[in-house]
Amino acid sequence: MASTAASAAALVNGAYELAEGERWFDDRYVYVDILSGRLFELRDDKGPTAPCQLVQLDVPLGAVAPVAGRPGEWIAAAGTGIALLTAGGAVEWLDRPEDRTPAPSRMNDGVADPAGRFWAGSMAYDGTRGAGSLYRTDPDGTVVRVLDGLTIANGPAFTADGTTMYFADTAAGTILRCRVDRVSGDLSGSPEIFARLRDGEGGPDGMTIDTEDCLWVAVWGAGEVRRYHPDGHRLHTLTVPAPHPTSVCLHPDANRAFVTTARHGVKTPTATSGAVLGVPAPVRGTPGCAWGDRR
Template sequence: MAIPTEPVMVVVDGRYELAEGGRWVDGRYVYVDILSGRLFELRDDASPVPRQLAALDVPLGAVAPVYERPRAWIAAVGTGIALLTTDGALEWLDRPEDRTPVPSRMNDGVADPAGRFWAGSMAYDGTPGAGSLYRTDPDGTVVRALDGLTIPNGPAFTADGTTMYLADTAAGTVLRCHVDPVSGGLSAPTTFARLREAEGSPDGMTVDEEGCLWVAMWGAGAIRRYHPDGRLLRTLTVPAPHPTSVCLPPGDNRLLVTTARHGVKNPTAASGAVLSIPVPAGGTAACSWRGR
């Protein structure tokens, strides 16, 4: 049963086509507008105004901070993985989606507690099974970790880094894998949650300090919280049909949500926005990629 979440605050109004990838990094909220290739930060002050950090000429799926390089990012961008420097230049590590049979782009991504960066890819036309999940190791090697996906989103990791959740939005499933803490190798995925079409499609995710999984439900105007055993604990409504990512700043008891205008016929200020919702749960700051 969905629980009305009042008050829901529109922190940044609906100016983005496809806001995504919200993360808490060094006391600030960082997110992207995928299709326009832009990266933003939002400082936590009385009158928050987003600051644009980068504008690229290719889609920008997500970023993670680079360890001990405060203004550098590793990015799921265009057709691959690159380092994004302070002057907005891209240093490519690999472009694996240049080698796929259908036009594709990178999508959501995140660093895990061991310092690896994980990011998914998808075909522009949503070709079933054309998406993959890539792992970028600290030495800069990019490895295809899973294939046969359609629109991978997440992933999200438990605090010890040994469990990964991954949404396949088009398939309506949330997968779970064991992660080898040393090699980053994955066990065979199992189905953690399977959603009916009427329930919406799982999109961005995060794990809270209690080990519970929060999932943005594209098409349903809702956020779900799951117990690690798979039980649905709570469903929150949001005033936008397409929530895309969820972030729980540490020690804050609020949920930050990005949303999309993409595919919305009559968008309001809450579509393509950043929302803030009070919740009785805390999260953790984003992990860094511990590479060169």
């Protein structure tokens, strides 16, 4: 297993409390600052530049995906559920399932799969064990609880064919993998443990898959990003200059990775805590998918 210290450049010194949910959509890179409910866009990644704020909600914003065929509109894991964000700034709630849970909770990271479904996890604000769930939002707007009993549901990430999903339970230190029926979106059996981090290694957070079907995972609390082969063995560890990397995204047209980081929970934050970092990478990624896009 190779291990290197990243030659990381801060693309955005945002002082974000909890930057996460980064994706490439067409020619733009988007990410969120969860606790402030803000969505940002970055179109020039060649050096430090000012991001454009696209949305600000009055609830936490975990992640978004574009709505197919409706420019400027997003599906979002936000607050206690799933919402549509219109180009005019209106919020249309599809469902708020976390309103019906005993522990005060919020939505967390999420992603659209190649079949046009949107998947997102949840967590209790106080980290109550087993209070988190994984949800699927079908192209018709139906929100389904797929799994429960999680603590901090993170990821997910899909292979290019949409039949394999990875996701993490950060608090448990586990990365899980399961088969997904591409037509129905149902899981084929129970998730299997793909990788488990030992005590003291940090917790798996946001993730993505590269063009070689390898999984990249940001490790909260460890200041590193890991790359795993599909057979489960770790290929590489990239050390980044921030203790809480929250997600990783790979440029689809250049050998470059982006890593969001957090100031949340850092006693003595620096300029790279709560930032967007640019890091050289050996491979490329694929553009994010849209919700409702049945490709």
